[in-house]
Amino acid sequence: MLMVKTRLGPSPIAGIGLFADQDIKKGEVTWRFMxxxxxxxxxxxxxNLPEPARSNxxxxxxLDATSGLFVLCADNARFMNHADEPNTAGVHEPGAIEGYDIATRDIASGEELTCDYRTFDAHVSAKLGTAG
Structure with missing residues (x-):
C-alpha cells in the first residue's frame, strides 16, 4: 500500500508511471505490504483466470522467489517503473514475504518513483526482456 501521496502520469520510461504528489524525504517509507x-x-x-486477466x-x-507467490499491489504502486538507479529501495523483513520500500534520496513532488525490479522480482526477465 502506498504510504505517500502519488498520481499516475505519462512516463518517459514506459507508458504510464507513478509520480510523487508530495515532497518525499530520504528514508521515508513510500510503500508497505499490507x-x-x-x-x-x-x-x-x-x-485459472481468463485472458486478458492473466496477462494483466x-x-x-x-514473483517472490522465497515464497513462490505473486504479489499484486492493490493500488497504483503496480505502475512503478524499473530504473537501474532507482529512487526507492526495498527493505525486506526476515521471515516475511514482503517488507516496505523507502526513498533512497529526497524525491521532489512531480518526480517519477522508480524501483529496481532485479532486486525483488524473480520473474524480472519477462518484464525487462532479458535472459535469465
Whole structure:
C-alpha cells in the first residue's frame, strides 16, 4: 500500500508511471505490504483466470522467489517503473514475504518513483526482456 501521496502520469520510461504528489524525504517509507489490501496469488490462481486477466496480472505483479507467490499491489504502486538507479529501495523483513520500500534520496513532488525490479522480482526477465 502506498504510504505517500502519488498520481499516475505519462512516463518517459514506459507508458504510464507513478509520480510523487508530495515532497518525499530520504528514508521515508513510500510503500508497505499490507496483507488485508495487497494480494498474494499462486501460479495456479493466475492460470485459472481468463485472458486478458492473466496477462494483466503477470504484467503488474511480481514473483517472490522465497515464497513462490505473486504479489499484486492493490493500488497504483503496480505502475512503478524499473530504473537501474532507482529512487526507492526495498527493505525486506526476515521471515516475511514482503517488507516496505523507502526513498533512497529526497524525491521532489512531480518526480517519477522508480524501483529496481532485479532486486525483488524473480520473474524480472519477462518484464525487462532479458535472459535469465
Amino acid at each position: 496483507a488485508a489490501y495487497d494480494r498474494l496469488l499462486t501460479e495456479a490462481d493466475i492460470d 496480472i503477470l504484467d503488474h505483479a511480481y
